[in-house]
Every structure is written in structure tokens, then in C-alpha cells.
Amino acid sequence: MDLRNIAIIAHVDHGKTTLVDELLKQSGAFRENQAVAERAMDSNDLERERGITILAKATSVEWKGTRINIVDTPGHADFGGEVERILSMVDGVVLLVDAAEGPMPQTKFVTSKALALGLRPIVVLNKVDKPDAEPDRALDEVFDLFANLGADDDQLDFPHLYASGRSGWADPELDGPRKDLHALFELIVNHVPKPRQIAHQDEDFRMLATTLGSDPFIGRLLTGRVESGKLKVGATVQAISRVGQKIEQFRVSKILAFRGLAQSEIDEAVAGDIVSLAGMTKATVSDTIAALAVETPLPAQPIDPPTITVTFGINDSPLAGRDGKKVQSRVIRERLMKEAESNVAIKVADTPGGEAFEVSGRGELQMGVLIENMRREGFELSISRPQVIMREEDGQMMEPVEEVTIDVDDDYSGVVIEKITGTRKGELVEMKPAGVGKTRIVAHVPSRGLIGYHGEFLTDTRGTGVLNRVFHGWTPHKGPIPGRRAGVLISMEDGEAVAYALWNLEERGKMFIEPQDKVYQGMIIGEHSRDNDLEVNPLKGKKLTNVRASGSDEAVRLTPVTRMSLEQAIAYINDDELVEVTPNAIRLRKRHLDPHERKRAAKAAG
Secondary structure: OEEEEEEEEEOOOOOHHHHHHHHHHHOOOOOOOOOOOOOOOOOOHHHHHHOOOOOOEEEEEEEOOEEEEEEEOOOOHHHHHHHHHHHHHOOEEEEEEEOOOOOOHHHHHHHHHHHHOOOEEEEEEEOOOOOOOOHHHHHHHHHHHHHHOOOOHHHHOOOEEEEEOOOOEEEOOOOOOOOOOHHHHHHHHHHOOOOHHHHHOOOOOEEEEEEEEEEOOOEEEEEEEEEEOEEEOOOEEEEEOOOOOEEEEEEOOEEEEEEEOEEEEOOEEEOOOEEEEEOOOOOOOOOEEEOOOOOOOOOOOOOOOOOEEEEEEOOOOOOOOOOOOEOOHHHHHHHHHHHHHHOOOOEEEEOOOOOEEEEEEOOHHHHHHHHHHHHHOOEOEEEOOOEEOOEEEOOEEEEEEEEEEEEEEHHHHHHHHHHHHOOOOOEEEEEEEEEOOEEEEEEEEEHHHHOOHHHHHHHHOOOOOEEEEEEEEEEEOOOOOOOOOOOEEEEOOOEEOOHHHHHHHHHHEEEOOOOOOEEOOOEEEEEEOOOOOEEEOOOOOOOOOOOOOOOOOOOOOOOOOOOOOHHHHHHHOOOOEEEEEOOOOEEEEEOOOOHHHHHHHHHHHO
């Protein structure tokens, strides 16, 4: 059977997973009466809840005698560690662009990787049936983007289609019949080259492992594209690391190929196909699986370095162990090491005491997803404020800078520019009208300046602004950037919060807790209206007498509290504070400092 391998690239929410749903339906991958969930490729709970693709996944469809392996790539730059490896498995890319928004930062990030590998893109302008769609402008912006990224003449001469993924059609002309996706299938078959590996079927078997998964019955599963040769079930192969070290020999117990949404067992893997192998115990991502006669590994794609680090520790608060079952540092360490093994964008290191672990990654969202998965698995953790990773070049301290693209109503553009270029030390790169009363702002902002900014940005723009960010490069250190200005309200007692006490504290600031919430000494229960921290008593009830006072005994009416999401809480805290994460609660608290640390902190604060 003829074979094509493609990846689909798109920014968050540009309709990539919905389009893959339609490709699967129209190719006959599902039975007519088969019940299929919407966004079938988003297989885990977090992907469905957040509407984003976190893990790269493969599927395959058959079209007129050609099998097309499709890889759904993450749209968010925080999960870019997946993308860099995935693109080495494919021979072409479909770039999906929202006809209203045009190419966005994450599109730029992944597209630059694809163009550098020499892949020839197909451009699909999606959502052209929306009232604010401007497909011609979006197409011009895609061409300019390719030119700026150094595309060659073949890559600039790209074919394009107009489409609506939700309605299930794609046409070469904007006013086409709008019936189905046949034009896209035909273009993939005719434009994307056959895998060059097919010509190497007679050589020794070699495969580069690009993703690691696990199955409760089969064990570890390594997925990749077969670069040369053939492999049968039961054959003995070896794993070679990127630097040429031989890791292990193992017998291949199963070979799985992608058929629709499921993986089916096959007897033989051939060059060019994307398959998963089972049977190994140590081999991992970026290793080469090869026949015993092979000595040299396949070149693996370098991975962009992590930009932030977060300290994961045990939960040592007075409420520790009430919710979660996994609370020991040993168990937390095992889980983090398992994550680092399958996700090469994450690095884990022990701290000197051994009770906490420094986890480095691409961004707050990636860390938030990892912590959210762990709390759902029953872990209790304490999390520090994210710190940006610096590096030294020629004796000068360098810090990471991100390209921020903001779409905001014209009325709010002034306050946004003031915040990102003033206190957060950003540089304005471009500002232009984006139509319908909107302004597009592009700026280069230090990663430090963006920690904790998203919540403030949504407040400043009344929830109407859209902010996207992607790693841009390194710049000389820009000096101190002020953090949160407001102080916090700290509980001085242990127990359950009382409505009367919280009502009296409302004039001091906004509350994070409700009546009957458990509190303890050192727990942060609200934000102070001034810039200093204040210890308060949330347990103080009303003094009762046997005399009724007219007008003073009405029911207490409390202002609704601010409940933070996990990412908001991590971005909100200062360096001397922690987020306590359990399966059922997210609490903020002051870090426990011994007297010497307290003195040092006070001295540092001046």
C-alpha cells in the first residue's frame, strides 16, 4: 500500500483536532453507527477540559489505496518538546491557520522547525465561513511568515485550500462547492512525497524513538518511524543512545500500527511506517532501536532548553495527609522521574536536602498540567514560585525573552502597552489595527516579567484580551522587575473560618477562603489592600450577650471569594510563599523559615 506521513500544525483553538475528526469520518475510519466523541484525538481528561492538545498523537486513514499517517501536534509552545521530535517522523506538514486571526506565535514556532527540516507545507485557511474571516489577508501573512523564516523557493510555492473543519469541507477556491474534504485528501497524496525510507527496505533495521507511552498489559511502548529495514515480532534488537552507548538488547514482544483511532497488532514493520514497539525495559525517547549489527545511532533532534524551574516538595502543612494518599518524598521523586523519562522537555534534579526537587520546563502551563495530573493521581505537594533559568555568556548574565502577541480592544491598548513596556521591561516591536475595533500588539518581554501577568492582563482588558507567547531568544539581564505589589492576609490561628470574622476582615482586602474552610497559622487567606503583610484572626466570633440590639443582628452578607486556578496560584505567590496542592484543595501559605533564614530574608528585604 502507498504511504504518506504528515503532521498537522496549528495554533491553539484554530480547529486542528476538529479537522482530524472530519478526516477520520470521511475516510471511513469509523462504522456508520459508531459513537465517536467530539475531538476524538484529545484522549485525556485535561485535554478535553481545557480544549488544548497536550500530547502528540498519531492516527491513520486510508484514501483510495493510500495509507495516510497523521500526527496531531500540540499547539502550545509549552509542549514544544513533543513537536521537535514528532516532525522527524513525517515527510510533509499541513499548516492550519484561522482565516480571521492569521498565523500566531505557536504557528511560527512549529513552522520554523518544519521549514528547517526541509518539509514542504500545505496551507489550509480554516473557519472561512466565520463573519470576521479575512482569508486573503491571512494567506498574505502566511507567505510573509515563511519568507521571514527563511523558506526556500519550493516551500514558498505552497498549495492552499479554504476550509471549515467543523462543517467538514475544503476547496481550492473560496466559492467552491463546500461538500467534503476530498480536495485535501487529494492534495496530501499528490503533494507530500512518499517516505524516502521505502528505498532502504533491504538494509538493517533502524528506528528512532520519538515518543514513550505505556500500556497496563504490554508495558513500555516506544513509537517512531522505521528508517530502514524490516522487523518481525520476536526478533532481538538493541537500543543505542544518542551518544552511541549500547543500552540494552531485547526481544520485540509486539508491534503495533495506527489504524484509525486504535492501535492494531501487526506481524512486520516496514521502512517508512510509523509503529510502536513493546519489549524494552530501559530504552527511551531519542534512542535508536536497531538490528544487532548496527553500530551508530540515528541523529536525534536537539531539544530547546527549559526556561523556568519550580521546586516540588512534600506537603508539610498542618493539614498534610488529609486528602492525598501519596505524600512521601520518595513517591514524589519516582513520579517526577517517570515524567522526565517520557517528556524530554522536563528536567528533574534533587535539592541538597533531598526533601524537594527542582523541576525545569518550558513554561507555567506545562508545570500546571504536570501538577494537575499529579493531584488527580492522589499526590500532595508544596510548590514554589517559578524562577526563570539564567545563563552566562562571555561573563554577562543572559535571560530568556519571549515574543508576546496580544489582540485587545482599542480602549485597553494603552494600559497593556504601559504594563509590558514599563514595569515588565518589555520592548514594543509592532502595533497595528486588527480590524473590528481591535489592536494587535507584538512585544519582546523577559520571561520574568510575564510570570503572574496573565491574570492582571485579563483584569485590565475586562476579559476580552487574548495573549499568546513563545520563546524568542536570550538578552542581557534587564535588572529587577517588581513582583506582586499587594501584601497578604495571614491566619494567626488554627481551626475553621467563621463568617462573622471574615465579614469584619473584608475592609482589609479580598478573601480567598469561605466560612467553614479549614485554616492554620501561616496560611494566606486573602490579599491585603495595602503593600504589607498582615496577620489576622479568621476564627473570631461575635461576642454574645443576653440583650438584643436592634439592627445589628442581621445575617452576615459576604462578598463572593476569589478562587484561584492552579496556574494563577503559582504565578501569584512571592518567593517567600508556597502553594499547597492536594487532590481536593489549593491553598497558599508562607514558607516555614528557621530563625537564620528569617534574618537573611529580612536583611535581603532591607
